[in-house]
Amino acid sequence: MEIRSFNPPIRTLMGPGPSDVHPRILEAMSRPTIGHLDPLFIGMMEEVKQLLQYAFQTENALTMPVSAPGSAGMESCFVNLVEPGDKVIVCQNGVFGGRMKENVERCGGTPVIVQDAWGRAVDPQKLEDALKANPDAKIVAFVHAETSTGAQSDAKTLVELSHKYDCLTIVDAVTSLGGTPVKVDEWQVDAIYSGTQKCLSCAPGLSPVSFGERALERIAARESKVQSWFLDQNLVMGYWGGGAKRAYHHTAPVNTLYGLHEALVMLQDEGLDNAWRRHQGNHNALKAGLESMGLEFIVPKEERLPQLNAVSIPEGVDDAAVRGRLLNEYNLEIGAGLGDLAGKVWRIGLMGHASRAENILLCVGALEAVLSDMGAPINTGVALSAVQTALK
Numbered sequence: 567m568e569i570r571s572f573n574p575p576i577r578t579l580m581g582p583g584p585s586d587v588h589p590r591i592l593e594a595m596s597r598p599t600i601g602h603l604d605p606l607f608i609g610m611m612e613e614v615k616q617l618l619q620y621a622f623q624t625e626n627a628l629t630m631p632v633s634a635p636g637s638a639g640m641e642s643c644f645v646n647l648v649e650p651g652d653k654v655i656v657c658q659n660g661v662f663g664g665r666m667k668e669n670v671e672r673c674g675g676t677p678v679i680v681q682d683a684w685g686r687a688v689d690p691q692k693l694e695d696a697l698k699a700n701p702d703a704k705i706v707a708f709v710h711a712e713t714s715t716g717a718q719s720d721a722k723t724l725v726e727l728s729h730k731y732d733c734l735t736i737v738d739a740v741t742s743l744g745g746t747p748v749k750v751d752e753w754q755v756d757a758i759y760s761g762t763q764k765c766l767s768c769a770p771g772l773s774p775v776s777f778g779e780r781a782l783e784r785i786a787a788r789e790s791k792v793q794s795w796f797l798d799q800n801l802v803m804g805y806w807g808g809g810a811k812r813a814y815h816h817t818a819p820v821n822t823l824y825g826l827h828e829a830l831v832m833l834q835d836e837g838l839d840n841a842w843r844r845h846q847g848n849h850n851a852l853k854a855g856l857e858s859m860g861l862e863f864i865v866p867k868e869e870r871l872p873q874l875n876a877v878s879i880p881e882g883v884d885d886a887a888v889r890g891r892l893l894n895e896y897n898l899e900i901g902a903g904l905g906d907l908a909g910k911v912w913r914i915g916l917m918g919h920a921s922r923a924e925n926i927l928l929c930v931g932a933l934e935a936v937l938s939d940m941g942a943p944i945n946t947g948v949a950l951s952a953v954q955t956a957l958k
């Protein structure tokens with residue numbers, strides 16, 4: 567068989583990510599590739615760092631994208647900050663806290679797990695109890711926006727508590743950055759990472775990170791070498807932090823960085839406050855439509871993420887068949903449940919460029935059509951007008 571060019575269909579991406587990439591960003595990524603040490607490219611890298619400082623709301627000098635997806639940003643925080651023998655408190659309320667635990671173990675550290683129910687925020691009281699019980703803990707790690715459940719934790723309070731007990735903090739902001747407030751300096755976060763494929767509307771493959779002063783001091787005081795050559799921030803900064811004198815470390819993903827630059831310019835032009843408001847407003851409209859059909863959110867209202875909406879699958883409905891029909895008949899992707907929630911929930915993303923009125927109307931209309939055609943126990947004929955009323 568002769569293999570030909572791959573031409574994907576145009577889908578509407580309303581799952582847990584990647585989310586819709588804005589056409590302006592796709593166009594930016596198709597611009598001519600130049601050398602990654604070309605002075606013009608270096609000038610663009612400086613702008614990316616500055617724009618990321620805005621997105622993260624920080625003046626941290628060490629703010630840059632890791633050349634790999636969100637998991638590499640996560641790993642970058644752990645390998646640089648955790649040394650063999652270190653005790654790390656990991657708050658787990660979904661899939662990604664579990665991945666943090668893995669990271670601690672692979673760095674030779676000892677994880678202490680603070681467990682919360684899937685679909686709930688991290689409980690600050692449980693963290694404080696763990697901090698009291700483990701006075702030798704050095705780091706607290708938690709996921710700000712748990713994509714596997716749609717729960718948002720109170721990062722400010724969790725960081726404050728961690729500092730009260732002399733712990734540094736590692737925060738996962740993969741799904742929160744650009745969609746819901748992330749205030750690195752105000753909250754005094756020590757190390758944070760994100761991803762480009764969620765609320766930044768960019769293609770997958772980069773992981774913005776930021777390290778604060780206390781984290782840099784910890785890295786400088788390490789007794790052992792960072793176990794990963796690629797993610798060792800001391801080496802990476804020779805490239806990203808070197809200004810005109812920058813030295814080769816690895817070949818930067820040039821065109822993906824054009825995309826991130828464009829995404830961050832768009833975020834700057836919209837303004838963070840407006841982006842956060844847009845995500846919240848569109849969540850309210852989607853919620854009105856889904857609830858009018860009779861679908862129920864799994865996360866309590868005050869702990870809900872606007873950009874990731876997890877709803878229970880109605881009794882007797884075939885999860886995979888519904889998602890398959892949405893994909894094949896409407897070119898619409900929504901997410902399945904992950905881990906403990908597999909087969910029990912749908913995860914509907916309203917992230918970045920995907921967070922817009924036409925997507926909500928498509929999703930609610932398509933879900934209603936498919937579910938009623940399959941004889942599911944939902945209310946019909948009310949959802950679209952509920953969305954339209956909420957959008958006004």
Ligand SMILES: Cc1ncc(COP(=O)(O)O)c(C=O)c1O
Binds near residue numbers: 583635637709740771
């Ligand atoms: C909260 C969270 N952390 C980490 C990751 C890992 O990011 P990636 O898949 O880009 O490696 C994801 C991906 O969905 C995520 O949602």
